Amino acid sequence: MITKRIIPCMDVRDGRVVKGVNFKGIRDVSDPVDLAEYYYENGADELVFYDITASVEKRLLFTEVLKAVARHIFIPLTVGGGIHSAEDIDQVLKCGADKVSVNSGVIDNPDLIREAAKRYGNQCVVLSMDVKRAGTGYHLFRNGGREDTGIDAVEWAKMSEADGAGELVVNSIDTDGVRKGFDLRMLQTICENVSIPVIASGGAGNMNHFSELFHSVPDVDAALAASIFHFKEVKIPELKRHLENEQIKIRL
Numbered sequence: 001m002i003t004k005r006i007i008p009c010m011d012v013r014d015g016r017v018v019k020g021v022n023f024k025g026i027r028d029v030s031d032p033v034d035l036a037e038y039y040y041e042n043g044a045d046e047l048v049f050y051d052i053t054a055s056v057e058k059r060l061l062f063t064e065v066l067k068a069v070a071r072h073i074f075i076p077l078t079v080g081g082g083i084h085s086a087e088d089i090d091q092v093l094k095c096g097a098d099k100v101s102v103n104s105g106v107i108d109n110p111d112l113i114r115e116a117a118k119r120y121g122n123q124c125v126v127l128s129m130d131v132k133r134a135g136t137g138y139h140l141f142r143n144g145g146r147e148d149t150g151i152d153a154v155e156w157a158k159m160s161e162a163d164g165a166g167e168l169v170v171n172s173i174d175t176d177g178v179r180k181g182f183d184l185r186m187l188q189t190i191c192e193n194v195s196i197p198v199i200a201s202g203g204a205g206n207m208n209h210f211s212e213l214f215h216s217v218p219d220v221d222a223a224l225a226a227s228i229f230h231f232k233e234v235k236i237p238e239l240k241r242h243l244e245n246e247q248i249k250i251r252l
Contacts, residue, residue, distance in 0.1 A: 005045040005222035040073040051081030070096020117164025172202035179205025197221035
């Protein structure tokens with residue numbers, strides 16, 4: 001059995017970690033360097049860092065903040081926001097990222113995943129998907145969940161894997177920040193259609209939601225959350241002990 005990963009997510013705007021509900025109502029949380037150090041010292045398996053307005057503002061993410069975070073942690077760091085070209089990816093990797101998350105940039109530049117995977121390896125390329133229910137299916141959204149692309153999310157995941165994405169972060173806009181549990185049906189549908197690792201995002205409200213996720217959708221490789229970790233409602237060491245007690249293989 002593959003060890004499941006617990007991954008805090010830091011959404012950064014104007015150099016500060018922020019959080020909202022359903023991608024709205026953004027509020028200030030913390031300094032990203034301080035928060036990253038806290039997660040590293042408390043057993044996070046990886047860390048995800050998103051500059052949430054970089055794509056909307058059509059600029060590259062805050063590289064100085066990224067460099068500062070990378071200097072203080074020694075776990076895998078995935079970074080996204082404003083990534084539109086292989087040159088953007090190169091800059092982010094040089095600033096200390098281990099993996100680069102692409103989202104809106106792939107919609108504008110369909111060759112980006114293929115080019116990045118060829119240049120840096122599949123393991124460096126993460127496709128981040130903001131997904132919302134649309135009728136009986138699921139649509140891909142862009143620009144921080146603001147714009148419905150009309151693209152079928154399952155087909156997008158399959159195509160991105162074929163192009164060379166090494167991992168998927170699948171975030172449910174419907175459950176994001178609501179804290180009533182992960183979108184199990186949507187995650188199961190994605191997992192049934194791809195073979196690369198899937199990271200579940202959006203909806204965690206307590207420790208039982210993590211065990212429910214890993215038991216209900218065993219093909220999910222990792223769980224990502226923000227609010228409950230940021231505000232210390234759930235602490236990662238306690239969560240991992242809970243998961244171990246639930247017979248879920250985890251790195252303690």
